[in-house]
Amino acid sequence: MVMEQHLRQFDLNLLLVFHCVMQERSVSRAALALNMSQPALSGALARLRQATGDALFVRAGRSGMQPTPFALQLAQPVAQALGSISQRLRTSDVFDASTSSKQFTLAMLDVAELYFMPQLVAYCSQVAPHVRIAAHAPHASHAAVSGLGSVQEALRQGAVDLAIGAFEDMPQGAMQQLLFEQDFVLIARQGHPQLQLPEGPQASTAAKTKPVAVPKVPPAALTGLRCVLQHQPQGSYAHAQRWLLDAAGSQIAHHYCSSLVTVPFVVAQSDAVALVPAQLAQTYTALLGLRMAPVDGLEARLKTYCFWHPQFHQDQASRWLRSSLLQLFGGV
Secondary structure, X not given: OHHHHHHHOOOOHHHHHHHHHHHHOOXXXXXXXXXXXXXXXXXXXXXXXXXXXXXXXXXXXXXXXXXXXXXXXXXXXXXXXXXXXXXXXXXXXXXXXXXXXXXXXXXXXXXXXXXXXXXXHHHHHHHOOOOEEEEEOOOOOOOOOOOOOOHHHHHHHOOOOEEEEOOOOOOOOOEEEEEEEEXXXXXXXXXXXXXXXXXXXXXXXXXXXXXXXXXXXXXXXXXXXXXXXXXXXXXXXXXXHHHHHHHHOOOOOOEEEOOHHHHHHHHHOOOOEEEEEHHHHHHHHHHHOEEXXXXXXXXXXXXXXXXXXXXXXXXXXXXXXXXXXXXXXXXX
């Protein structure tokens, strides 16, 4: 009863103000996010301080508004309560893909966009003709998505519906679904003077583990060859690139690209070779006249996931998109 009386006197809208200031660490940014004027938000913050008997946030120079110990204690339960309410409200929404004009925003690197976007857009044109797909490329450091903070923060805010890719540094708090795994394969141009690879896509060791019908290229066959590499590779690709450098010799003058998408084009017009994901190799084999083959002794495999924030797990539109991705790409 005492709790109910206290809550009747408490403006629960102030919890949304608290949550936003906690996330933004800035009164002006929080006001913008809540579509409030800065004086109105400052007034709300003053009422919240009076209700709790705590300063909650203190100015700390360039670091912005820093939470007090009491505010830090409140942060998680308030966020969970607001997230639960928001989720319950969203689950009542009916999503009809055939009539919806919703825009889905996906965060993925250019190499993933090359693979996913054509098939996803083609699928939507058949079953969801008014739905729009917008792809945004996170920076290599995952520091920003179209100016919005980190990928995980963009997922939390709802600015990005799904992130697609490896994202091996994604926090454990994000929900995820494995779409497929794939091997790395060696690519070289047709008629390479030192390396004869089989013709056509039958050389692929695609996503699922299955017997490979073509001989694997031994590391010794790569000794002394120039390679096309990617600057600052991440995760399993970094492991594959180290393997290729060890096989070819790090003392060789190799080439470096900022994007993995550029690598097959360089290989097609030079005697350099490269290791790339099997799906990327398949895409360019016929287009650029490349040859591809598995390599012997490389254990690295690339896992591709879709990620979303837990607060959108029951969202009907998000569930439709995740189901569609799994239907189109799951275990390919």
